[in-house]
Amino acid sequence: MIDFNHVTKVFNEDIKAVNDISFHVPEGNIVVFLGPSGCGKTTTLRMVNRLESITEGTISVNGNHVNDLNPIELRRNIGYVIQHNGLFPNMTIEQNVMAVPDLLGWDRKKKKDRFHYLMDLVGLNPDEFRKRYPHELSGGQQQRIGIIRAMAADPPVMLMDEPFGALDPIIRSHIQNEFLQIQEEVQKTILFVSHDIDEAIKMGDKVAIFRDGSLMQYDAPDEILAHPTNDFVRKFVGKDRALKSLSLHSVQDLVNEQSLMQASETGKHRKTVFIDTNLKDALSILLNQEAEQLVIQSEEKTIGALTIHDIETYLHEKIM
């Protein structure tokens, strides 16, 4: 869907912000750009919708080189969530969200319905916020408006530059989940910038790790956690990468790999979990001593029980 082919960006003749990167983004995937400040994430994003020119190489969307496309047309088909939200300060919230539909000449009813739908999606009351200006909203609220503004005309491609950066952890996690749920339905192709390895693992079908404008590794999250290609990536994903990768596996995976003991009345302190619980959550219940044994349930049926030992074995055999 989106192809980067030996793309380089040089600013002012000597600042190499992006250095010969090549990778393919399949349709319907979320690819997360991850890396330290100044490593070229925003610049890479902005070359896709031609807000920055490409110094060398090509970027194509759906087989068309972006340099051959009309920039205005291109930007209408690509939603862009700007880092630090970038709302138009002199426009109301409704005008901000409906900016692209306005350009596209949508009728009043269609715009109104869409505004309501999008505001509901991010948990903001449309009537309460419609007439306010961006400075009358909190940082987190502004960021949510920035996200739905980019989604307004339902573009097939979205560029999202640290879209959840200003949200507190609870709202952030909630919006991440909502966003993944919506994505299952809408299957957009998304380039998503993040500073946060946990967010990258959660959101990304693939993760691109940048350093000083170069691409260090481009892989699925569990591949990056299991096999970092070099020391930089290893340090960046952190010492607890084995634990992190537990969040990508569920109790179901473990059941498929190991035969578990029957849930028995051994007098152990037990707790029931569903089969789709991720292994990180399962482990945390066991470690916090909320239970010594987890009883696994699938569609009303108990299918076995597991202890810390089972998760340990799985970690060593499958993940490390």
Ligand SMILES: Nc1ncnc2c1ncn2[C@@H]1O[C@H](COP(=O)(O)OP(=O)(O)OP(=O)(O)O)[C@@H](O)[C@H]1O
């Ligand atoms: N318009 C510009 N003119 C000159 N240099 C620039 C320009 N924009 C970015 N740069 C430089 O290019 C490099 C990459 O910047 P970029 O904004 O892409 O980084 P980033 O990975 O998005 O960082 P952050 O995580 O802080 O947002 C930096 O060294 C930056 O100073």
Ligand SMILES: [Mg+2]
């Ligand atoms: Mg940036």
